[in-house]
Amino acid sequence: MLKRRLYLLGGNTSQREANVHFSRAAGGRNAKITLLLVYREGWENFLQHYTKHWLDQGVLERNISVIIPNEKGTLDANAAAQQLAAATGIFIGGGHSETYYTHYTKQPFKQLIKDKYAAGVPVAGNSAGALLMPDTVLLSPHDTDNQQAWSGPGLGLLHNQLNSVHFSQWQDENHLITGLQRNQVPYGYGIDEDACLYFENEQPTAVFGTEQVKRIEKGTL
Template structure:
């Protein structure tokens, strides 16, 4: 069985080494990438930037985009066609609640799981990273209500909570509170210029700046350990 790869980027989509490794797992020069993003002003301007980055890394195919239309509808027929064609899937960043709504629920979620189980590597930046585990933790700093949210994620790995923009947002206390509230012993904080690489559901390496592994030894006594990992 082919190893299953996830690339969780902490806030900056255009990390050279993370994207090089993602593209390599997706087939290198033969890679076919599906880019899943939100419909917001200027979204079209980002597509050539992704295309250029992956082309410079050796890709010869054009990126295909999955994006809701102006009315907020997602064409599932198109999505299924593109995901079936793709050898790599990249989920962008933005409003985490919207990314969760469109890409971590219903038929789209099932398509993602199927592609992942069949060895298609998936990369997610910021919101795109947060929706991939079993539990999607949304920081109070990441929504208009300013509250902590727990949502059912895609479920590509479990028993770990993820925090993005970790150092930049000073999000450690929110990750710890989320872990304590949900009784989840393992957490990972990812800085904006960092990427956590998972292989077969387990953290395998870190790229770029810092990735922090957080382990709760005792919830009642509030005892935990934080280890900083750099590439």
């Protein structure tokens, strides 16, 4: 049976256990990993936080490609689609969540990512990337420019759930509970910065890292 793998990291990009598991699932020495980022000054210097554990597992540096808009926010969708088509692992990074949402929950990325995931290519997301995975994206007041909670359509790799990241650090339980009630979603997961919630075939299977993941049911108050 085809195994679909999904990794939701709560904020620390460099979690060893999650990144080792992901890179091995992507093919180890034969992996071709595509990393989706948003532009910020000096982003090249931050790449090592993503790639260190992949390289340690034998992934070749030349087989790690980066999709990133330029400083004006422009993205070559055709070139990006070619990178995704070749990928054996897809990782959506962290940063400004509203910008990630603007670029990567729209076409052609939404369908490309869904198709690769359905074909068994492991998909991971850290912080902003983790928030994009369900049918509905829930953004915390800590995570928006106007400090207001917000929700909108996501990638749709997970159904009937919401995600919250930096969960303990942002003390975001009330935000998640309110989001469940407002969006009429039955449950959600609060993922701490040093935790990763791992799914196989859309079922929560393991928690990696040194911190916790908390499941919250709608109507918890």
